[in-house]
Amino acid sequence: MPVLNDAAETAIKEALKTAALEKTTKLSSDGVKKGEAYLTDKGVVYIKQNITPQTFFVRHRLSYQFRLLEENYADAEARELWSQLLRKLPQFFEGADIKPSLLHGNLQRDNIAETNTHPVTFHPASFFGHQDFDLVTSQMYGGLGQAFYNAYYDIIPRATGSRKRNQIYKLFHLLNKWNQSGEEHKKKAISLMKFLLKGP
Structure with a gap:
């Protein structure tokens, strides 16, 4: 799983207003992979990376x-x-x-x-x-x-x-x-x- 660089991690934490941002292998509720999964203070979020x-x-x-x-x-x-x-x-x-x-x-x-x-x-x-x-x-x-x-x-x-x-x-x-x-x-x-x- 790709690792977020420090700048991206900080930006995502600020945007989501979360202190936690931890990688997980959890899939979405429908079982479809919708991006890389991260646990946050607000639950699981899915982030697609490597796109300008x-x-x-x-x-x-x-x-x-x-x-x-x-x-x-x-x-x-x-x-x-x-x-x-x-x-x-x-x-x-x-x-x-x-x-x-x-x-x-x-x-x-x-x-x-x-x-x-x-x-x-x-x-x-x-x-x-x-x-x-x-x-x-x-x-x-x-x-x-x-x-x-x-x-x-x-x-x-x-x-x-x-x-x-x-x-x-x-x-x-x-x-x-x-x-x-x-x-x-x-x-x-x-x-x-x-x-x-x-x-x-």
Whole structure:
């Protein structure tokens, strides 16, 4: 069983709010191996390793939306553009030093609030990925105010290539809207794919 490095173990403990993180051979309740099993303060968790945030995003977020699109609409133009774009996607992540962050996944003004002592979030679709994903989401749905983004980039400077790379994250949301709400979102998604095919 692979061993977590210190940084990964610390990040997972913080994300899960657990002091314990001990390897185990326990399978999930349905007997299916869902990743490496670890005992925590909250019970057994399953962690899949050795996958970069960008690989996870492409395989389990973006490709998933295209599979749904194929099932729902079988759109020939989208299928052809996706087959071309899929080959180009690695170029957008070349040289990017992406450190996985625990993301909200649907960060927008309507999904955040605060109490007297804590921030509160609603309707998460959380995963570990590139922090820019949440920023793109927030900008698409009303924004959080320029002061927020300025302060954010003072702490974590904008990475080289992020403006074009962030359009890939935007594409995910347009495809998701197309799948959920219908073809009124097709034009924007197709237009963005054509733009991305010009390269980073």
